[in-house]
Amino acid sequence: DIQLTQSPSFLSASVGDRVTITCRASQDISSYLAWYQQKPGRAPKLVIYGASTLQSGVPSRFSGSGSGTEFTLTISSLQPEDFATYYCQQLDSYPRTFGQGTKVDVK
Amino acid sequence: QVQLQESGPGLVKPSETLSLTCTVSGGSLSTSYWSWIRQPPGKGLEWIGYVYYSGSTKYNPSLKGRVTISIDTSKKQFSLTLSSVTAADTAMYYCARDDLYCGGASCREVLDYWGQGTLVTVTS
Numbered sequence: 077d078i079q080l081t082q083s084p085s086f087l088s089a090s091v092g093d094r095v096t097i098t099c100r101a102s103q104d105i106s107s108y109l110a111w112y113q114q115k116p117g118r119a120p121k122l123v124i125y126g127a128s129t130l131q132s133g134v135p136s137r138f139s140g141s142g143s144g145t146e147f148t149l150t151i152s153s154l155q156p157e158d159f160a161t162y163y164c165q166q167l168d169s170y171p172r173t174f175g176q177g178t179k180v181d182v183k
Numbered sequence: 184q185v186q187l188q189e190s191g192p193g194l195v196k197p198s199e200t201l202s203l204t205c206t207v208s209g210g211s212l213s214t215s216y217w218s219w220i221r222q223p224p225g226k227g228l229e230w231i232g233y234v235y236y237s238g239s240t241k242y243n244p245s246l247k248g249r250v251t252i253s254i255d256t257s258k259k260q261f262s263l264t265l266s267s268v269t270a271a272d273t274a275m276y277y278c279a280r281d282d283l284y285c286g287g288a289s290c291r292e293v294l295d296y297w298g299q300g301t302l303v304t305v306t307s
Contacts, residue, residue, distance in 0.1 A: 106289075110293050112228075118299075126291075168291070171244060171245070174227055177227050
């Protein structure tokens with residue numbers, strides 16, 4: 077199985093901050109990576125797929141980059157509604173696997 | 184707008200079988216893959232498996248043959264059964280649409296619509 081490691085696991089930030097989360101894959105997954113946002117008590121929500129394609133309806137302050145084994149999710153200016161846990165997921169092979177999550181909370 | 188809703192018992196006894204159903208509205212089951220994902224309390228996400236509208240399936244080997252996912256397109260439902268459950272199977276169970284996107288030379292599926300989830304607790 078492909079292992080995904082996110083860093084950091086926890087991140088404290090303030091509204092307006094630029095936030096970057098990294099996801100590293102245990103083998104080359106090309107650009108087959110998605111990012112999800114999950115708020116407490118809610119289902120995950122798709123943010124980015126194909127490493128860099130913004131899901132419809134997601135604000136443009138979110139962006140994704142990377143290929144191969146290293147990927148990043150960036151929030152250019154953190155908004156109050158962005159405090160959540162973010163997961164990466166590899167779409168390259170089965171079984172599909174997720175990173176352990178990065179919780180973004182208030183500084 | 185595609186909507187998914189999980190249903191099923193919230194409590195299951197150890198060694199018994201967990202059964203959940205996902206009802207889809209606002210879209211056709213005949214165009215996508217349909218997946219189950221679970222999340223133990225306070226932990227991360229685990230992909231369980233998918234069913235295609237044709238009935239073909241793929242499962243996570245970590246579940247060691249205990250899982251079956253089926254589909255009934257006429258009822259706009261797909262279902263999960265997990266046998267011989269233990270406390271380790273206690274989790275929020277989500278159903279989701281696994282829709283195809285194409286980029287570059289290949290196409291892949293991504294979980295674009297999710298149900299709200301249903302908590303299943305394994306307890307005697």
